[in-house]
Amino acid sequence: MFKTPELFRSLADPTRLRILGLLRAMELSVGELAQVLGQSQPRVSRHVKILIDAGLAERRKEGSWVFLSLGPSERVDPLFALLDSWNALDGEDPWAVADKARLEAVKADRATAAERYFAQHAADWDELRSLHIAESEVEAAIARALGERPVGRLVDIGTGTGRMIELFGPAANSALGIDRSPEMLRLARVKLTEAGIPMTELRQGDMYAIPLPSQSADTVIIHQVLHYAQQPAAAIAEAARLLAPGGRLLIIDFAPHEREELRSRDAHIRLGFTDDSVLKWMDAAGVPGRVVEHLGGGELTVTIWSGERSDARLKVVA
Template sequence: MNHDADLFHALSDPVRLRILYLVREMELSVGELAQTLAQGQPKVSRQVKLLIDCGLLDRRKEGNWVFLRLGNRALVEPLFALLDRWAQVHGRNPWLAADAARLTAINAERSAEAAAYFATHAAQWDRLRGLHVATQAVDRAILHALGDHPLGQVVDIGTGTGTMIELLAPRANHVIGIDRSPEMLRFGRAKLLEQGITNADLRQGDMTALDLPAGSADTVVLHQVLHYAHRPATVIAEAARILKPAGKLLVVDVAPHHREELRREHAHTRLGFADEEVLACIAAAGLEGRVEEQLAGGELTVTLWSARPLPARLRAV
């Protein structure tokens, strides 16, 4: 098989070029592509397969959904540099403007779904937030704990609808948000698109077994997620695994409490954490931890713990 011939064959069809331009803007399912292109889903699936086979597109499974994203950067980036230059000289294909308009409609549909979901759950979330200090105070404490320097490659474990991504993306090179719930990720993706946050990538995953390389993150955040974990030490160990040697882990959760309804009604596995327990988990993961701040002011106290990898000479002792 001639890979060069396959690549140029894939680029020879205008529909396949339109697909590449659309996926460049945002991750899309085959159904959404078919809707945007006004073509049948089987036909679009065949075109997508050709693009995947030559490395220009990649598939990402999320629950029952499969999303398409750009593939091999070594292929894709030079290709778009050439296409953009061609458009500057010869003008853009009129199909692309029509596709962009339909893509805007899909964005609006996603945003409407997200708004309906948030409206349905707003009262419940407001009640939960009312149990502890105001969100703005927690956000300020998080930014203070992370310091003034750029955050680099950020991983937000248990991202939910992307609240931490909204806070941290302006100071990050790139943010990966990971959550087990496809529904939450779908709504989070719509919210981030609506706000114009382009340096973020939301993925489905398990916080105890992250599909990320060791030593790949400058900053890792566990924000109000540890109380859902059956094995908190495993979650912290996995966060430690992906930290770079000079990276930083920030854990934000509640101190011990007796609100049993949070276990019954909101699936909280743990009713908060004592400092010594979190710090012991951090130490067991080969990190050096400290209590950054405790925020009282409601029925629940929010605690921030930070951690950094120990120097290699100390880990070996």
């Protein structure tokens, strides 16, 4: 339990207030914070530790990087309400204004790194996309599958560049992307910031052991990820675990095909899936499914499957 005097002591240094203001804008690494603040990484790390100990900030390891974000909203929101009210009276702190300007340099560095990574892989991605119907038509079909129901708490497993969150995150109560690749997560951060969705949460994680509690999502999407899975049934079961009663699971992947070179060139474990296989796995996970649509028009057919978590199944599992 944090005591109020301890919380105020954690904010006694103006640098720590600046750090919270920066984390309010976006998740940042310690190195990026040091770049914006013009301070050494060890010094920034000491400030960060105090904020973490006070419950005002959180750290998350992602490959060789450590990213920092704000603590729980119930703890930081009252603080920002107080700071905003003072800023309304006295004007914004000049240091905060300068920090925001320097933050643009961090965004530019991220964008440059993302462009470099994308350029290295763009040829492979473009070749794969050329084998199936236009991505815009697939995305339109996914939107039709989601329909008019509220998205609620969205989790995108294998988020990649964050495209699903870019499309459906604005309509969600919250949006969280999971991916194993730190490089893809860094690319997603840039893309989502450019799209005006900077506060989406992105986490490194495995599709078989997602770092989220059960029943923490209303909509889960697995878009073009299952063909990388050694154990697709286990991946579907883990996705289903996240769903609250009435929550929906949407799976988008290829129908069976014979493009054997995708195994060696693009690391595809599975060359597509039959409807019977996917529906069997969904049913076993407690999310009875149906085929929404087969999208032909290329050498590869894209299929959309949808399922819903029932209250009755959850009661049995419990």
